[in-house]
Amino acid sequence: MTTYRRIAALGSSYAAGPGVQPVVNRAAMRSGNNYAHVLARAFGAELTDLTVSGATTSTVLDVPQRVGFVTFAPQIRSLPADADLVLITAAGNDLEYLGSAVKLGVRFTLDRYMHGLLQRWMPADIPVATPQQRDRAAAGLARIVTETRSRAPQARVVLVDYLPMVGGATVPFTDVPFDRTVIDALAVIHDQLSSVFIDVAGQTGADLAQASRLGRGHELGSPFPWIQPLQPVHRIASSFHPTADGMKAVARELLKIVGAPLGG
Numbered sequence: 693m694t695t696y697r698r699i700a701a702l703g704s705s706y707a708a709g710p711g712v713q714p715v716v717n718r719a720a721m722r723s724g725n726n727y728a729h730v731l732a733r734a735f736g737a738e739l740t741d742l743t744v745s746g747a748t749t750s751t752v753l754d755v756p757q758r759v760g761f762v763t764f765a766p767q768i769r770s771l772p773a774d775a776d777l778v779l780i781t782a783a784g785n786d787l788e789y790l791g792s793a794v795k796l797g798v799r800f801t802l803d804r805y806m807h808g809l810l811q812r813w814m815p816a817d818i819p820v821a822t823p824q825q826r827d828r829a830a831a832g833l834a835r836i837v838t839e840t841r842s843r844a845p846q847a848r849v850v851l852v853d854y855l856p857m858v859g860g861a862t863v864p865f866t867d868v869p870f871d872r873t874v875i876d877a878l879a880v881i882h883d884q885l886s887s888v889f890i891d892v893a894g895q896t897g898a899d900l901a902q903a904s905r906l907g908r909g910h911e912l913g914s915p916f917p918w919i920q921p922l923q924p925v926h927r928i929a930s931s932f933h934p935t936a937d938g939m940k941a942v943a944r945e946l947l948k949i950v951g952a953p954l955g956g
Contacts, residue, residue, distance in 0.1 A: 694951060696777040699737045700844070701728035702752050702767050702836065703781035705745035705790065706854050709939055711920050711930025719762035721745035721929055725936055727852065728779050730943035731950075740775065742767040745929065748785045749832025753839060768839050775844040777950060780836055780898075781852045783888055786829035789881050792819035793857065793932045797869045797922040818873060821881045830888045837896040850899040850950060852942060853889040856882055857919050857932050859911035867913035869922050901949055903942050910938070 701707055709723030716724040722743055723729070732739035744757055744764050751757035757764045771778070784790055796819070833851070840849055858879055864872045886904040893900035910918040918938030923931045934942070 696735050696737045696848075696950070698740070698772055698775045699728060699732045699735070699777045699779065700740040700771055700775040700847070701726075701743050701779045701781075702771070702840070703743045703779075703852075704747040704785050705743075705929075705933055706784060707779070707781035707852065708741075708743040708745045710745050710933050711923065711927060712934070712936045712939055716741075719744075719759045720764065723939070725939060727934075727939045727942040727946065730940055731779070731946050734943065734947055737777075740770070740772050742770055743781075746785060747782060749782050749829060749836060750786075752782050752836050753832065768836065768843065771840060771843045773844055775847045778840050778844060778847045778849050779852055779946070780833070780840070780849065781854070782836060783829040783833045784854055784885055786832060787821040787825055787881055787885055787888075788819065789821075789854070789878070789885060790932060792881070793878055794922075794928065796874050797931060798928070818877045819881060820877065821884050826884050826888060829885075830891055833888060833892045834896055837892065837898050848899065848950060849896075850901055850946065851889050851893050852901045852946065853886055853904045854882060855903045855907035855918055855934050855938050855942070856911050858882075859908065859914065862911055862913035867921070899949055901942065901946050903945065906941060906945050907938065910941075 708721055709726030710721035712723035712725050714724045716722050728739055728741055752767045754766055837849055858875045862875055889900055907918050910916055912919050918935050920930055920933055920935055
């Protein structure tokens with residue numbers, strides 16, 4: 693089995709793991725049991741976890757990210773040159789995937805307490821990712837791969853896409869606080885996001901761990917969901933993000949991919 697000594701992780705909240713204990717960086721909402729940590733322990737490897745919840749491809753590459761009173765430098769700047777495995781999950785916030793879900797979750801919950809008046813007076817905007825957003829997200833993700841290889845030339849690069857939030861078993865106003873139209877719209881954005889990863893993996897030659905496929909049957913409303921539901925206000929940022937079991941499942945999938953020799 694191939695082994696790795698120095699692993700690095702780049703990306704946003706689906707990599708960082710908000711809501712999964714223990715928290716190792718509160719400002720980044722970074723968990724000590726996210727998929728990168730689980731994988732690093734399996735290899736006995738040193739981990740440089742640079743993930744920050746809310747990150748975009750731009751804040752991974754070029755733009756400092758402000759979270760409260762903390763400013764994170766672009767993640768790529770801290771990538772170790774001797775990393776031999778780099779894991780990347782980004783682009784979801786470029787398409788406003790999670791932000792839309794949380795905002796609409798709060799809005800529809802508030803509307804329930806207002807007996808539907810809010811939705812009647814001011815109907816919610818249905819989330820849509822435009823082709824231009826998708827293209828920019830793909831370009832940003834491809835740039836992350838290119839820059840990673842420039843800074844850590846010996847590293848194997850693995851793109852890790854997003855576990856699905858909703859699916860055929862997801863019941864409106866029961867498993868999620870919003871209606872079928874929003875469920876379908878979020879599923880479309882997730883499909884667009886998955887296609888970004890497929891395209892970038894093909895373009896760059898990076899490996900691809902398809903959490904989007906792995907998580908089918910584990911969406912909200914399934915018997916064993918790998919996604920957290922809408923959380924109370926004090927934990928709202930962890931809403932619709934992977935559970936600890938979801939993170940472990942992604943780590944197991946990664947072990948299957950990177951545990952084999954390159955090309956094996």
